[in-house]
Amino acid sequence: MEYEKILIEEKDYLKGIIDVLKGELKSGEQLLNERTKKVIQARKEMWENVVHIYEDTDRLSDFGSYLEDIDGSNSDYNVIFKKIQKYNRMINKPYFGRFDFKEQGEEEIEKIYIGIANLMDEETYDVLVYDWRAPIASVFYQYELGECAYNSPKGLIEGDMTLKRQYKIKDSELDYFFDSSLKINDEILQEVLSKNSSIKMKQIIETIQKDQDRIIRDIENELLIVQGTAGSGKTSIAMHRIAYLLYQGYHTKLNTQNIIIVSPNTVFSKYISDILPGLGEENVEQIVFEDYAIDMMKENDCYVESRVQQMEFLLNEREKNLIKLRKKAIEFKGSKSFIKILERLIKCYERNIKEFNDIYCDNKMIFTKEYLKSQFLNNKINMPMSKRLKRMERRIFRELHPIRRRRVEKAEKIVAEIPDHIFVVKQYSRLISLKRSKANNDMIRKMMSVSFIDVYKELFLNKRIFKTLAKNIELPDEIEEIIEFSKNQIEKGNFLYEDCAPLIYLKLKVDGNDEFKEIKHVVVDEAQDYSPLQYEVFKTLFGNAGYTVLGDINQSMDKKVEMSLYDEVKNIMNKKNMAQLRMNKSYRSSFEIIALSKKILQKSYGIVSFERYEGKPMIKQCIDFKDMDYDVISELQKLYRQGFTSGAVLCKTKDECKKLYERIKDSVEVEIIAEDEKEYMGGFVIMPVYMSKGLEFDGVVIYDAGDENYNNELHRRLLYVAVTRALHRLAVLFRGELNRFMQ
Template sequence: MADKVKRDEQNHLDYIENKIKEAAKRAEEEAQNARKNLKIIQKDYYNDVRLRETTYSGLMTTSVEIRQKQQMMQQREQTLFFAKELSRLLKALAKRPYFARVDFKDSDGENHSIYIGLASFTDINDTDHYLIYDWRAPIASIYYANKMGKVSYHAPDGNESVEIVLKRQFYIQNGKIQTVFDTDQVVGDQMLIQNLAAHSTSKMKSIVTTIQNEQNKVIRDVKNDLLFVQGAAGSGKTSAALQRVAYLLYHYRNQINSKQIILFSPNQLFNDYISNVLPELGEHNMVQMTYDQYSNHRVPHLRVNNLSQRFAIDNSDQVHPIVNLKNQLQFFKMVTNYAESLNHHGMAFRNLIFAGKIFISKQKIHDIYYGFNDNYNLENRLAATKQALMKILDQRIKAEMKKEWVQRAINDLSKQQLDMLQATHPSEFANPDHEFKFLAKHIVAGGFRGIKREIEHELFLSINIQYIRMLKAIKQRENLHSFGISDHEWDKNIQKLMDRIQNGQIPMCDVSPYLYLFDKMVGKRGHNDIKYIFIDEVQDYTSFQIAFLKFEFPKAKFTMLGDLNQAIFTHQHSNHLFDDVKTLFDPEKVRMISLNKTYRSTKQISDFSKYLLSKDSKIESFARNGHLPLIQSTNSEHAVGLLKNWLDNDQNDHETTAIIGKDLPTCRKIYHDMKQSKMNVTLIQTENQRLVSGTLIVPAYFAKGLEFDSVIMWDASDKNYHKASDRQLVYTICTRAMHRLRVLSIGKISRLFDGIPKQLYELKR
């Protein structure tokens, strides 16, 4: 029976592949014809312009024909574009046309059989006949239902009920069905184990063939303004998020494009790691950046701590109450209230300087700014002030034009300079006086170009002074003692901040409030064109940062993904993050989904790792067996030799191994020692590097979101890891391992491993 099923399915696959080849041939022919026609039209276009441009009637005829030719060129270019896109799609389908089949009965009792793949494909001779359905199509959602029998799906005309009678899964390679089996689950364990057992690569792969029921809920949610996904390490949060981007681009294909979706990821290394997923699904990548990149771009004249520096600061024994306050939602509200008060008083201005002298004093600007009606908001007030300052500038330019130095400057102009200036005038001058005024204005306005630029770019405002003023005002307006902060500590922190800004630096905890205050000062309303924001590793964001992003992208729906057990930079804050964040959205449009089953690691690694968490864990391990984790203590003399033995074994098994150290200085020391021992390793020390195969040495904060065949946790000694806050870091390191985990301690093993049952690991001393 099984052989007959496989034989019949192979015959169907051969039929589909022939149809794909037929479509690919036609698409290539269309592309070639479009290229050929485009060249002909381009040639005629230039010939026609040259032939008729010498007569008036010829010019008129040519202008009409040019428009016609341009339209024809655009049509051919569009045809060529679609033909190329179709060829690209068919090329992807040819490798693996589909991965599932579903048989069902509709509400009228009629039987149907559909095949599901990366993209829809119709018979070229009958475009209403779907040979393959896109996994994102409404009907395809029944495949991801976690049951057989009666299910419903959202069709364009409303809910449709069907009865599933068969779910069949395929593993296809090079046009041959390698595996075929029927299942009553979303994805059978056999297929999932086969996918999970594969070796890691330097690029994340699509999970479209193995999407689980809970992941499918993440992917297809279109109702909520905030989708918050709390997922265990290795539960497929990021994979589901990327499939979600592909789904949204399909679902809203005539309304949004990939440039209207932004993914904030933990680091550039991670951006590179996930860069192939959407192209693999036939979509263009969304905009990708880190929060640091976004904020640094906004403050180019101030240096912000990088990841390594942040890790050193945030992993100190205690987060200072001032830093804690600046990270909170309460502080966002304090900044908001202060900014709104600037509409009535307190705005800081700078003198506009020209030739070393005050051109417009800050007092004059102050008087203009606050001279408008009380019904002006900050945006209107600033726009009106700029208009008034431009008027003052124009008056000064007119007065300056009458001075003798201007006449001398005009007389000194060379013929070439005169010709260049006169060429910018749209018509001939009415008289010499008109020409003089034109040239004089050019010369004088050029001298005042710097002042004009300062007015246009609001450089008469001083965000540095304003931010310090705000901090001083908060001491008067708020009860800082309720946050455990004394007046003396606050004043001392302000002075320290002033010194740092003077030296071109700003702490990470001040960047977001600084930018938010500036945006409020200038009346910025945010980027309304962005429709979706994704935040990965959200547990390392502060409530202030998220509130700021909500302000920056007011029209966007947010998808936030994280594991509160993996907070590296915000341990004290992460536990109540969701409670804070959901207050920023309509409560009727907030949804939280928990992904508790972990798929990345073997059952042995998952069971071991979850005991590292201090509270009761709901993490479920997927039943994929492997080696027990190994904990081994040694001394510094034998540590590198032990590493070498382990790495030799990993290379024999063709595994990619990551040696994960606590921080960059530690990793540099390991790298130096291993190089001296003639070992071939790669040190990841900046987020702009790319992952490569082989053996990597990675600081813990760069490893977030990544996975490796084998992980060696370097120096898990009690000296290195003993604080409660280290527990989340240790958990993050251990859960990067897919198949093998070794924990190496130089000296006494960290107390954080004491709570793990001894039968869950192998211990060597």
């Protein structure tokens, strides 16, 4: 009876909120129509009265006045439009939680409703619903019943939480509520986690946990590092953290143009693209390291290997000896040792390799090569090499200009004395003069330029230089083979993916960097896949930005990674305030699937599973590929019959994916994602394991998971990634012996 009574009260409150939202939407739409008419009218008047007076300078002020009116109207329009968008997002589910708060020293108990955005009574100025990012809303995520506190703009506010309640609201109707005195809140969380996966990453504001909320709201640390197990919500938390930072923009001076996400690949970038708009914020820029490198090299007419091509090479069983060498090269070219060598290379190039010639004009020496060299090395303000050379070039041409002018005048005087009827001689004389001038200019411009690619080539094409620069630096035992291998690739015109980081680093140091000067905060996802050198690149690329770095050392692809990576990141970024946190609880997969993932790792790493129990993974031995293909079709059909909307068949390589797709495409509805630029559009797909990181599916089939196909440390990590993509169902198919990591 008590529950029914409260339910009626809560439904009445919800109805009042819905009525307010409907009223705001109605008035907002009317206002929007008025503003639209005003903008159209202002543009019409400007066209009629101003567009034809550009030659009448006395009336130019009229033009500015019209532009101001239009800008003001556009601004008003955008404000109203965003409000309407916000209310439309809220109307189906205006809030999801409530707590009652009694501030210390006050008698009144305030009911605090928490939703996706603020809603205020325009007449009384009472807050009807608080944005989940508001300071007071942190109480809902951080505390249970009893004493609590939050940081407000006025300072710390202390008090008591006397009630904590959660709601299930759908289509503007309250289905039920329950009071929680424990945690947020297994009932709602179980319901959310038991739902089918979607084609885009989902927002999680209803189920943010205490440790996740601490990460989201951290504004004290310039570098925040999060090691999180697969399925712990790292990426989703990062996106909510961006939304929180933008909400705090008035204090933190951040807007969407000041934040960038370093994303692992294009598939993943598209997968997370709906979260920020769903939270009421505009999307921020995303950059894929590989794409940035490839575009940079294209500008210089060079080919560079993609990340997918690198992974395919490392998974090619026919090149075992070369793979071993390649792995050593990858590790070395991303190491702190190689960073030191590159730093020395830049100094060596400036002092010993970069050459200058004497500059003459009319057989008279204008600048000696010694003078040019001294000017080049005089770098008290630490200007990048290219900019110094460009500055010198401008000075040289300024000096040569009056000399050339006198020379041209003299030449024209001589030509003028030639009789007019000898026209060809006159034209030939002018042509010779022009050619000489152009050749001299080209020579100067070439001398006053430097290519970061040429700088990098010096390192491997000249072994003597490499050995000189590497003196007293720890090198791998295979360094001679690495140098020779790199030299052979460069001579063929190929740059490998592991060359991307050093090339970008050199470009930034040689040419300087102004491209991302507006960036104040960087989110680095899949942190374990980046080397120390790549973090040096981020530090140089993004200047003095703050960082949120999220990773899982168990999901590294091309190399084995330890927790020490994060210590290296701290040393490289060198921020005043830093924090490192761990998220060990996995919310994605069922208890049984997580148990198998821990078995693969052979170490628990403190991984804790959210207790959502479903069926055990199916591990099945198949006779041959034909038998395995049949089981793939069967498993996908089973997922479809059970009402699941997403599923993935994960193969080790792109080649395996293509062959499997050709064999089964006529028997089951399935797509293939084997190229980085493709977008996951939902449904059932075949894709390489290494491209599935960060994604999740209702069901997963791991294809050909026998010991012949998965038998080394890289394969162990691939299997861990594959298993942890599954929410509800997992099937492991193999020929011969089951891989050693699942036995």
